[in-house]
Amino acid sequence: MIENVLLQIHEPGETPVPHAGDDALAIGIDLGTTNSVVAVSKGETPEVLRDENGKGLVPSVVAYAPDGSAIVGNLAKQLLLMRPETVVSSVKRLMGRGLSDVKSISGTLPFEVVEGEGMVRLKLAGRELTPVEISADILRALKERAEDQLKYKVEQAVITVPAYFDDAARTATKDAARLAGLEVLRLVNEPTAAALAYGLDQQAEGVYAVYDLGGGTFDLSLLRMEKGVFQVKSTGGDAALGGDDFDHAILEYFLEQRRETFGEEKLTTDDVKIALVTGRMAKECLTENDQGDFVLEFNGKTSKHTITRAKFEELATPLVERSIEICRNVLEDGDTFPDEVKGVVLVGGSTRVPLVRKRVGELFGQEPLADINPDEVVAVGAALQAEALTVGSDNLLLDVTPLSLGIETMGGIVEKVIQRNTPIPVAKAQEFTTYQDGQSAMAIHVLQGEREMVDQNRSLARFILKGIPPMTAGAARIKVTFSVDADGLLTVGAEEVTTGVSQEVAVKPSYGLSDEEMADMLRDSMVHAREDMEIRLLTEARVEAKRVMEAVYSALHIDGKLLNEDERSHINVVLNKLDEAIAGDDRHAINSMVEVLDRETQTFAQRRMDKGIEEALTGIDVKKLENAIGS
Amino acid sequence: MDALSSNMTLRNDQSGLHPCWSCKGPVAEADLFCETCHAVQPPGHIDHFARFGLHNSYDVDVDGLERKYFELQRHLHPDRFAKKTPKEKSLSQQQAVTLNEAFEALKDPLLRADYLLKVLGADGISHDHTVNDPALLMEAMETREALMEAESVEVVNDLTMKARRDVRDCVKQIAKAFADQNLEAARKLALRLKYLTKLLEETRQHKARLVMK
Ligand SMILES: Nc1ncnc2c1ncn2[C@@H]1O[C@H](COP(=O)(O)OP(=O)(O)O)[C@@H](O)[C@H]1O
Ligand SMILES: [Mg+2]
Numbered sequence: 001m002i003e004n005v006l007l008q009i010h011e012p013g014e015t016p017v018p019h020a021g022d023d024a025l026a027i028g029i030d031l032g033t034t035n036s037v038v039a040v041s042k043g044e045t046p047e048v049l050r051d052e053n054g055k056g057l058v059p060s061v062v063a064y065a066p067d068g069s070a071i072v073g074n075l076a077k078q079l080l081l082m083r084p085e086t087v088v089s090s091v092k093r094l095m096g097r098g099l100s101d102v103k104s105i106s107g108t109l110p111f112e113v114v115e116g117e118g119m120v121r122l123k124l125a126g127r128e129l130t131p132v133e134i135s136a137d138i139l140r141a142l143k144e145r146a147e148d149q150l151k152y153k154v155e156q157a158v159i160t161v162p163a164y165f166d167d168a169a170r171t172a173t174k175d176a177a178r179l180a181g182l183e184v185l186r187l188v189n190e191p192t193a194a195a196l197a198y199g200l201d202q203q204a205e206g207v208y209a210v211y212d213l214g215g216g217t218f219d220l221s222l223l224r225m226e227k228g229v230f231q232v233k234s235t236g237g238d239a240a241l242g243g244d245d246f247d248h249a250i251l252e253y254f255l256e257q258r259r260e261t262f263g264e265e266k267l268t269t270d271d272v273k274i275a276l277v278t279g280r281m282a283k284e285c286l287t288e289n290d291q292g293d294f295v296l297e298f299n300g301k302t303s304k305h306t307i308t309r310a311k312f313e314e315l316a317t318p319l320v321e322r323s324i325e326i327c328r329n330v331l332e333d334g335d336t337f338p339d340e341v342k343g344v345v346l347v348g349g350s351t352r353v354p355l356v357r358k359r360v361g362e363l364f365g366q367e368p369l370a371d372i373n374p375d376e377v378v379a380v381g382a383a384l385q386a387e388a389l390t391v392g393s394d395n396l397l398l399d400v401t402p403l404s405l406g407i408e409t410m411g412g413i414v415e416k417v418i419q420r421n422t423p424i425p426v427a428k429a430q431e432f433t434t435y436q437d438g439q440s441a442m443a444i445h446v447l448q449g450e451r452e453m454v455d456q457n458r459s460l461a462r463f464i465l466k467g468i469p470p471m472t473a474g475a476a477r478i479k480v481t482f483s484v485d486a487d488g489l490l491t492v493g494a495e496e497v498t499t500g501v502s503q504e505v506a507v508k509p510s511y512g513l514s515d516e517e518m519a520d521m522l523r524d525s526m527v528h529a530r531e532d533m534e535i536r537l538l539t540e541a542r543v544e545a546k547r548v549m550e551a552v553y554s555a556l557h558i559d560g561k562l563l564n565e566d567e568r569s570h571i572n573v574v575l576n577k578l579d580e581a582i583a584g585d586d587r588h589a590i591n592s593m594v595e596v597l598d599r600e601t602q603t604f605a606q607r608r609m610d611k612g613i614e615e616a617l618t619g620i621d622v623k624k625l626e627n628a629i630g631s
Numbered sequence: 632m633d634a635l636s637s638n639m640t641l642r643n644d645q646s647g648l649h650p651c652w653s654c655k656g657p658v659a660e661a662d663l664f665c666e667t668c669h670a671v672q673p674p675g676h677i678d679h680f681a682r683f684g685l686h687n688s689y690d691v692d693v694d695g696l697e698r699k700y701f702e703l704q705r706h707l708h709p710d711r712f713a714k715k716t717p718k719e720k721s722l723s724q725q726q727a728v729t730l731n732e733a734f735e736a737l738k739d740p741l742l743r744a745d746y747l748l749k750v751l752g753a754d755g756i757s758h759d760h761t762v763n764d765p766a767l768l769m770e771a772m773e774t775r776e777a778l779m780e781a782e783s784v785e786v787v788n789d790l791t792m793k794a795r796r797d798v799r800d801c802v803k804q805i806a807k808a809f810a811d812q813n814l815e816a817a818r819k820l821a822l823r824l825k826y827l828t829k830l831l832e833e834t835r836q837h838k839a840r841l842v843m844k
Contacts, residue, residue, distance in 0.1 A: 331839075
């Protein structure tokens with residue numbers, strides 16, 4: 001009879017589904033420099049979410065109204081020409097960057113930056129905002145678009161990032177999602193997402209190159225696709241190379257001509273913003289036409305400029321060649337010759353530039369594949385992966401770290417702990433030692449990049465391992481462990497091996513937000529931040545409690561015979577109580593009932609262990625032993 | 632209570648079983664999932680070969696190894712645990728990390744030789760910077776010179792082909808040395824393989840420079 005009850009409880013569907021949104025789909029987001037796209041997938045059928053005009057692209061442009069509210073997308077793009085001081089675009093180029101990085105991106109910047117430490121801040125409509133907050137506004141708009149169309153609350157997303165994004169930029173992206181009230185199920189590299197979408201759609205098999213040139217970033221990934229496995233062999237890129245740089249090149253050319261006519265001019269940030277729109281117009285026009293005429297108007301002076309495609313190509317050549325050189329390196333890293341590449345998938349709006357297509361075609365000795373929508377394929381891949389993570393999938397994405405990770409050693413030299421193109425997740429440890437007698441602390445400086453010297457690489461974080469007991473120089477053994485998770489995010493731990501003194505830090509990048517800043521922003525951005533937090537903790541408690549219940553059911557199902565009827569019904573009572581607690585919304589009640597269940601099943605657990613051991617020793621469980629030794 | 636639990640530990644050691652972290656039932660060291668409650672387990676303390684169900688042997692069918700690697704990743708990769716509890720997520724990451732490490736160590740003939748030497752209690756070759764095999768040194772010098780002087784792809788191709796053949800022979804000899812349990816010979820051959828691998832890398836770079844110019 002009890003058996004019956006048990007089986008009934010165990011029946012799928014019997015356990016209540018208490019929290020709403022359990023079957024809500026997670027969305028896929030391509031958070032681009034120029035354009036963003038949101039998509040969703042159901043039954044491996046992805047769909048881009050469009051506006052009433054059928055447009056999937058949402059310009060990654062944000063305008064701030066006087067009351068501080070954000071306007072995102074096409075409207076903001078239009079406001080750029082009228083009220084440039086309230087509008088910001090290409091903010092992705094600043095993710096995880098400090099002031100000095102930003103100044104080195106290019107000569108004429110469409111940003112008014114605030115002097116200061118840590119992550120760069122922008123002056124906009126009289127406020128100071130970080131790129132993380134601005135990105136969060138874009139993500140919020142995408143989330144709203146999805147919620148409007150799907151008619152349920154969206155809380156989870158897969159967000160794509162350039163494969164070549166460093167740890168700081170990845171962390172910044174995740175922080176932005178948190179501010180927007182989105183849980184990031186996974187950060188997926190843009191070319192990998194594109195390959196997933198393309199590969200599934202075209203049933204592609206073999207080695208493919210994905211060449212992704214967008215507005216602000218360039219990636220090249222070499223992947224092997226086979227029977228549902230998408231394995232990245234090598235990847236490379238430039239997180240500050242894209243169509244924006246073409247626009248800049250054209251603008252500089254025009255400005256040079258103006259200088260000849262009007263002499264030296266001082267440009268405000270707002271002038272630059274507007275002039276860059278003209279630069280881009282000229283560039284896009286030259287994709288179709290051999291030449292075009294354009295007008296610049298500021299400082300009360302109007303100038304006319306003519307540019308031919310040949311001239312544009314001359315200006316763009318150094319930029320395109322930079323990408324081609326990266327392609328060569330990635331091919332070499334992937335131990336692959338161009339003619340071994342079965343197809344080249346073009347992604348990103350800038351691959352429409354004829355010069356880009358020509359040079360890519362020449363390098364790989366083949367016509368690049370154009371049978372995809374280069375603007376939407378990344379979001380489609382993100383949506384497919386979002387479905388895979390929530391609903392399940394037979395496909396497997398195996399990615400790599402784009403950049404080597406190391407720590408500073410004597411003389412400012414970087415010792416690499418994890419090499420670039422290592423499959424992730426990965427953990428590697430290296431031992432270092434003290435160099436002074438009695439040294440009680442050791443500074444650990446974490447770096448990312450390929451160069452030999454510290455100052456040529458990106459500084460990710462610094463921390464100090466304290467409490468090393470006095471020893472002679474060279475006697476301490478300090479083991480530094482680097483772990484990179486499936487999002488490509490790094491955690492570093494340090495331990496003195498002989499004494500076990502240890503410290504673990506989730507790397508908070510030098511140009512990231514501090515925990516306090518993040519907390520403040522969360523408070524400001526979400527009126528219901530506290531409630532949201534409570535809901536999350538409750539959800540977590542439920543998930544954990546369900547796991548515990550499932551484990552006990554399984555154990556009862558297999559080893560129920562080890563209990564007498566009284567004991568069994570006693571456990572059943574507790575199980576039922578836990579079930580009730582899960583249906584309620586007091587997470588403390590859930591947690592304490594889990595503890596009760598744990599306590600009340602201890603004897604049972606011990607009997608099961610004893611039985612297992614007895615069987616193993618008497619050889620009953622030969623199969624299991626065979627499995628263990630792998631015959 | 633104390634006596635009982637220490638008694639249990641003792642018996643655990645003999646049976647190779649320990650309690651599942653989730654349902655507390657018995658699981659073996661190599662188990663990826665608990666047989667009872669199907670919870671993912673921490674990576675067991677087993678060597679890389681055992682992780683792929685292989686015996687400690689240098690002879691590894693790399694294609695088969697890779698198939699097994701994909702199959703295991705299909706079950707263990709963190710992407711399969713996005714909806715699970717934090718504890719399970721963390722265990723899946725540990726499993727995937729260990730699997731990646733094992734796969735990297737076994738698929739490459741050089742790393743595999745190094746690893747097997749260590750498993751068998753001999754010195755590996757990874758930290759050996761000095762080569763005191765005069766014949767090998769001579770060969771290395773001559774080949775490098777030939778490579779430096781090569782100015783056509785054909786010449787580099789010839790050198791590459793030779794190096795590839797040498798690698799294949801060397802790998803065979805290493806397998807034989809291991810099969811004969813001659814670790815000293817295996818180690819010496821592994822050092823030669825290390826040099827050949829580096830040479831192949833250099834020919835590849837040299838060719839890339841010639842081809843892409
Ligand atoms: N027809 C075109 N010719 C040249 N460049 C184009 C064209 N269409 C779009 N672009 C450029 O593509 C870039 C945007 O590409 P996109 O893939 O949307 O970027 P991101 O992924 O960085 O948001 C911009 O620099 C834009 O000017
Ligand atoms: Mg893009």
